[in-house]
Amino acid sequence: MRSATRTGEAREWLDRVLAADEAALPTSSMNMFRAERMKIAANWDEFLKYAVRIPAGTFTGFQPYGNSAIDRGDEGTAKRSQRFCNNSFPR
Numbered sequence: 827m828r829s830a831t832r833t834g835e836a837r838e839w840l841d842r843v844l845a846a847d848e849a850a851l852p853t854s855s856m857n858m859f860r861a862e863r864m865k866i867a868a869n870w871d872e873f874l875k876y877a878v879r880i881p882a883g884t885f886t887g888f889q890p891y892g893n894s895a896i897d898r899g900d901e902g903t904a905k906r907s908q909r910f911c912n913n914s915f916p917r
Contacts, residue, residue: 833866840866844876853882 840863848856857879864876 836866837863837868853880856880857882 840859843859844856844863851859860876860879864873867873867876
């Protein structure tokens with residue numbers, strides 16, 4: 827019975843956190859709270875409600891300040907590799 831009570835308390839606490847203004851927490855934190863709430867869902871509808879995540883962060887490639895090669899119009903590694911293969915191997 828004790829664990830059921832604790833689960834109920836956790837649900838209430840997480841519901842309060844998730845009902846708060848989403849701008850108060852980073853998206854990644856909200857996603858983590860949604861994941862925890864999903865784990866203790868009481869039914870299938872709750873599970874599906876909290877299973878949804880919002881994309882957090884973006885991938886800008888391996889360049890330290892974004893995709894500078896793409897931004898400046900450089901042909902990039904793929905084009906150089908294609909040109910090398912086309913010129914190096916017999917057809």
